[in-house]
Amino acid sequence: MVVCFLILVFIISLVSFTYASDPTSLQNFCVAVKDSEAKGSNVTPVNVNQLPGLITLGISLVRIDYAPYGLNPPHIHPQANEVLVVVEGTLYVGFVTSNPTNPNVKNKLFTKTLNPGDVFVFPEGLIHFQFNVGKTNAVVFAGLSSRNPGVITIANAVFGSNPPINIDVLTKAFPVVVNVIKYLQGQFW
Structure with a gap:
């Protein structure tokens, strides 16, 4: 102590x-x-x-x-x-x-x-x-x-925002398909 x-x-x-x-x-x-x-x-x-x-x-x-x-x-x-x-x-x-x-x-x-x-x-x-x-x-x-x-937790802010960030924005920012973004957004509460 x-x-x-x-x-x-x-x-x-x-x-x-x-x-x-x-x-x-x-x-x-x-x-x-x-x-x-x-x-x-x-x-x-x-x-x-x-x-x-x-x-x-x-x-x-x-x-x-x-x-x-x-x-x-x-x-x-x-x-x-x-x-x-x-x-x-x-x-x-x-x-x-x-x-x-x-x-x-x-x-x-x-x-x-x-x-x-x-x-x-x-x-x-x-x-x-x-x-x-x-x-x-x-x-x-x-x-x-x-x-x-x-404090800003990166994944929470990007994929767990409420309401969600527009998928078109995220697929352009992170060059991945829509299903990956939907999956990541679904991991947050």
């Missing part, structure tokens, strides 16, 4: 030195949707909703617990960088660059396998993921550089 507390203090210190407040305007709404079909991970947030004292600090935290082979699926935080510290287990993590000015790194995937004590940084607004590659549970803590980092 002391180790977890020290990790939290480290994350808070690191993030608070980096950003004293949110660098961009914040959204004034939050729509929370419970994921009823778990991917083998559970995210426990600590943000202004749970700890109002964070409102002026420009930071938030999460604890993520992973079952063996559990996944925190590809997602983005549109308003925050994320610093992740592995407490237990082995994770395969990564992020993808998006439309940079250098064509040599366009959509480049950066990955690493992390073990207890390892740290990884996910830049603001980039698609990233974590996957427990071990046969045991994994636990991480992450600090985010915003009191409201936002």
Whole structure:
């Protein structure tokens, strides 16, 4: 427990030195949707909703617990960088660059396998993921550089929108046949 507390203090210190407040305007709404079909991970947030004292600090935290082979699926935080510290287990993590000015790194995937004590940084607004590659549970803590980092899970947003995105748009964006899009849309609640 002391180790977890020290990790939290480290994350808070690191993030608070980096950003004293949110660098961009914040959204004034939050729509929370419970994921009823778990991917083998559970995210426990600590943000202004749970700890109002964070409102002026420009930071938030999460604890993520992973079952063996559990996944925190590809997602983005549109308003925050994320610093992740592995407490237990082995994770395969990564992020993808998006439309940079250098064509040599366009959509480049950066990955690493992390073990207890390892740290990884996910830049603001980039698609990233974590996957427990071990046969045991994994636990991480992450600090985010915003009191409201936002989270957009890519597959949920694209294939699980309500109402659904027009199939013509999706078949053109993802060069696949209509039946594949219908199948993917049918996987979401």
